[in-house]
Amino acid sequence: xxxxxxxxxxxxxxxxxxxxxxxxxxxxxxxxxxxxxxxxxxxxxxxxxxxxxxxxxxxxxxxxxxxxxxxxxxxxxxxxxxxxxxxxxxxxxxxxxxxxxxxxxxxxxxxxxxxxxxxxxxxxxxxxxxxxxxxxxxxxxxxxxxxxxxxxxxxxxxxxxxxxxxxxxxxxxxxxxxxxxxxxxxxxxxxxxxxxxxxxxxxxxxxxxxxxxxxxxxxxxxxxxxxxxxxxxxxxxxxxxxxxxxxxxxxxxxxxxxxxxxxxxxxxxxxxxxxxxxxxxxxxxxxxxxxxxxxxxxxxxxxxxxxxxxxxxxxxxxxxxxxxxxxxxxxxxxxxxxxxxxxxxxxxxxxxxxxxxxxxxxxxxxxxxxxxxxxxxxxxxxxxxxxxxxxxxxxxxxxxxxxxxxxxxxxxxxxxxxxxxxxxxxxxxxx
Numbered sequence: 001x002x003x004x005x006x007x008x009x010x011x012x013x014x015x016x017x018x019x020x021x022x023x024x025x026x027x028x029x030x031x032x033x034x035x036x037x038x039x040x041x042x043x044x045x046x047x048x049x050x051x052x053x054x055x056x057x058x059x060x061x062x063x064x065x066x067x068x069x070x071x072x073x074x075x076x077x078x079x080x081x082x083x084x085x086x087x088x089x090x091x092x093x094x095x096x097x098x099x100x101x102x103x104x105x106x107x108x109x110x111x112x113x114x115x116x117x118x119x120x121x122x123x124x125x126x127x128x129x130x131x132x133x134x135x136x137x138x139x140x141x142x143x144x145x146x147x148x149x150x151x152x153x154x155x156x157x158x159x160x161x162x163x164x165x166x167x168x169x170x171x172x173x174x175x176x177x178x179x180x181x182x183x184x185x186x187x188x189x190x191x192x193x194x195x196x197x198x199x200x201x202x203x204x205x206x207x208x209x210x211x212x213x214x215x216x217x218x219x220x221x222x223x224x225x226x227x228x229x230x231x232x233x234x235x236x237x238x239x240x241x242x243x244x245x246x247x248x249x250x251x252x253x254x255x256x257x258x259x260x261x262x263x264x265x266x267x268x269x270x271x272x273x274x275x276x277x278x279x280x281x282x283x284x285x286x287x288x289x290x291x292x293x294x295x296x297x298x299x300x301x302x303x304x305x306x307x308x309x310x311x312x313x314x315x316x317x318x319x320x321x322x323x324x325x326x327x328x329x330x331x332x333x334x335x336x337x338x339x340x341x342x343x344x345x346x347x348x349x350x351x352x353x354x355x356x357x358x359x360x361x362x363x364x365x366x367x368x369x370x371x372x373x374x375x376x377x378x379x380x381x382x383x384x385x386x387x388x389x390x391x392x393x394x395x396x397x398x399x400x401x402x403x404x405x406x407x408x409x410x411x412x413x414x415x416x417x418x419x420x421x422x423x424x425x426x427x428x429x430x431x
């Protein structure tokens with residue numbers, strides 16, 4: 001069923017108190033400078049509540065957003081030249097829409113292109129959204145009384161972990177539970193990763209690709225347990241993220257072979273976004289605001305004969321473990337340019353030389369399902385697929401045991417991928 005969101009109001013929500021002069025300029029860290037120039041999109045669905053009507057929900061969200069923005073000045077500011085956010089209290093765009101269908105219809109068939117209407121902007125076409133600022137929100141009301149809250153945060157000031165931390169603070173403020181509110185760490189990023197004079201866009205040459213398709217594949221806890229048993233051995237006990245990553249990588253390689261003229265496995269690399277907050281010599285707070293991640297990239301992987309699922313699982317672990325204390329020290333010190341050079345070489349290899357890189361980002365442990373604004377926890381939380389081929393986002397399911405994978409491939413590869421017999425042994429739902 002087609003989703004058509006009718007915008008009924010637009011407001012600007014400003015912080016409840018002005019940002020002090022000494023906090024008016026928030027410096028981007030090196031990792032913020034390297035972050036891609038689009039938005040982090042999160043969509044939270046809430047069923048109809050007997051206790052709260054739409055007007056009450058809207059009022060509480062706006063009032064609590066105004067309060068919590070005083071703790072997050074960059075979120076209502078203006079980015080300047082990839083170096084600074086001017087914390088000018090410009091505010092956050094808050095839109096409201098009506099969607100003339102039942103919420104259950106959307107949840108049964110979450111079509112990617114229709115779901116986009118529930119966000120305040122197209123998160124991956126930021127050039128069209130020059131007036132949005134650092135953050136925008138859209139509250140959607142369904143015919144049944146259920147709501148969906150679409151949040152877009154500039155990736156220059158927030159990664160998925162920061163977005164989860166912000167939503168936790170916003171929802172605690174809405175519930176008037178100040179004792180549950182944890183002060184965000186706004187300065188840790190720039191202190192640990194000072195900004196540099198660099199000009200680098202790691203997505204250059206990759207955005208705006210044609211003939212790519214995103215689909216959702218859900219792996220429940222039972223199937224993941226079976227998958228882990230298949231990969232595991234006496235010296236390798238994979239995590240659920242490692243297991244699902246290996247299976248998607250293997251299925252993608254087989255799809256690429258099936259759709260190629262040569263009928264050969266392509267030489268490929270894998271990358272995984274690694275949260276650095278727990279990998280520092282002195283561990284950072286999980287409430288550090290900004291980008292605290294780096295892309296771990298494998299060496300070139302050549303496949304002869306059949307693809308070994310366990311071999312790929314072990315390669316995933318080796319790749320992620322490369323981002324350790326030594327790696328972080330290089331990034332912080334005088335050798336940072338070597339890290340950037342390696343990242344740029346990978347970008348060139350992908351965008352100019354055509355070597356497929358299967359890129360994964362795991363949001364599994366970020367607790368989005370705990371976002372309770374006062375009318376219960378969300379029934380469903382999702383993002384949308386990144387419109388770059390071979391990019392995969394992994395999210396946790398509501399029960400905490402499963403994984404939902406948003407997979408983007410070329411349309412040719414997707415035809416073979418979604419029919420892969422081994423993949424389908426472990427997928428419990430797809431759309």
